[in-house]
Amino acid sequence: MSVGLPHFLTVSALLFALGLFAVMKRRNAVGILMGVELMLNAANINFVAFSRYVQHGIDGQILAAFVIVLAAAEAAVALAIVLAMFRNFGTVNADAVQSLKR
Amino acid sequence: MTGDLIFYLLAALTILPAFWVVLSPNIVHAGFSLLLTLLGAAGLYAYLGADFVAVTQLMVYVGGVLVLVLFTVMMTRVPRGDRPNRGLDRYVPPALFSLLVFVLLYKVITGTQWAASIEGPAQPTTAEFGANLLTNYLFPFEYVSLVLLAAMVGAAILIREHRTTDDVDTPPVDDEKQNEQEVTS
Numbered sequence: 001m002s003v004g005l006p007h008f009l010t011v012s013a014l015l016f017a018l019g020l021f022a023v024m025k026r027r028n029a030v031g032i033l034m035g036v037e038l039m040l041n042a043a044n045i046n047f048v049a050f051s052r053y054v055q056h057g058i059d060g061q062i063l064a065a066f067v068i069v070l071a072a073a074e075a076a077v078a079l080a081i082v083l084a085m086f087r088n089f090g091t092v093n094a095d096a097v098q099s100l101k102r
Numbered sequence: 103m104t105g106d107l108i109f110y111l112l113a114a115l116t117i118l119p120a121f122w123v124v125l126s127p128n129i130v131h132a133g134f135s136l137l138l139t140l141l142g143a144a145g146l147y148a149y150l151g152a153d154f155v156a157v158t159q160l161m162v163y164v165g166g167v168l169v170l171v172l173f174t175v176m177m178t179r180v181p182r183g184d185r186p187n188r189g190l191d192r193y194v195p196p197a198l199f200s201l202l203v204f205v206l207l208y209k210v211i212t213g214t215q216w217a218a219s220i221e222g223p224a225q226p227t228t229a230e231f232g233a234n235l236l237t238n239y240l241f242p243f244e245y246v247s248l249v250l251l252a253a254m255v256g257a258a259i260l261i262r263e264h265r266t267t268d269d270v271d272t273p274p275v276d277d278e279k280q281n282e283q284e285v286t287s
Contacts, residue, residue: 017200064155
């Protein structure tokens with residue numbers, strides 16, 4: 001069976017499941033963020049694969065580019081929050097940070 | 103076929119390091135594995151004919167987000183003794199749940215009759231991409247630039263050292279911490 005749409009969807013599903021696993025398992029806030037990045041990439045692979053195999057157009061690729069931009073914005077804000085958290089609590093363990101204020 | 107072989111190599115490059123991103127006890131190793139995963143995903147985009155998205159992925163993710171992630175990881179290192187011990191009970195419920203999600207997705211993927219077809223070899227997309235951004239997608243394009251600006255300002259405000267009147271008595275921050283601040287900004 002030659003490579004087709006289901007192959008890409010399977011890779012993407014695997015990547016999504018791994019990202020979900022990371023988000024649930026990791027306690028380090030940066031690790032959780034890495035899981036989110038994996039899930040965003042899974043969604044992006046789906047966008048581009050459907051754009052190539054089903055829509056034969058450019059819309060999926062443009063949406064994928066928007067997702068990349070938003071992921072960059074999300075990463076910048078999230079990492080700033082992690083650094084502020086480290087400054088105020090001395091830890092990046094997401095379980096240990098339970099109050100809004102020091 | 104060579105094309106299929108390239109796909110499987112790229113898929114392996116995407117998936118195998120992703121396991122290490124999830125399982126590695128060392129967060130720095132996880133970050134470097136994420137680099138390989140993102141490179142593999144960029145290869146998959148290129149394989150699908152999305153050359154512009156592939157290069158954007160390389161520049162924004164590998165060149166930007168990942169550097170940011172690694173900086174943060176290295177700035178927020180916790181001494182070994184402070185780390186919570188890892189028990190098996192932390193792995194089992196997430197593993198079961200994500201396996202369930204994967205099986206569900208896989209059943210949907212294999213059980214659906216996709217209206218998939220392929221229209222000849224992939225063409226360069228950059229010209230069409232740019233034309234679409236400035237016509238059909240003009241509003242989202244401008245809007246997302248506003249979102250980026252807001253995120254940039256928000257991150258700068260979050261990272262800033264607060265100097266209110268309450269902090270007058272506290273000793274000044276040590277040099278190392280100030281260096282970290284400079285690197286982030």
